[in-house]
Amino acid sequence: MSPPKSLERLTQYAARIGLPVKIEETEQGYRLLVDAQADVGLDEMLIGYIKDDMGMGLDDDLTPVPLGWRRLGVIIGRREVDD
Secondary structure (H helix, E strand, O other), X not given: OOOOHHHHHHHHHXXXXXXXXXXXXXXXXXXXXXXXXXXXXXHHHHHHHHXXXXXXXXXXXXXXXXOOEEEEXXXXXXXXXXX
């Protein structure tokens, strides 16, 4: 199953700003992880993109994080994810 178009756009945007991301489907929704070594300022740029350009948000993610990654949250706002 291919990821929703909005998540593909998010991945492309993250690549353009130089932020490695990993998106995992969970029971809560889509979990967003970023490279633990990446500049935290890029996190803020990605969060702004999610909120302002995609019209979505992030919810808390309390699940364990794989080594080498840090969590940004679970993407919320199903209207975009369903496209």
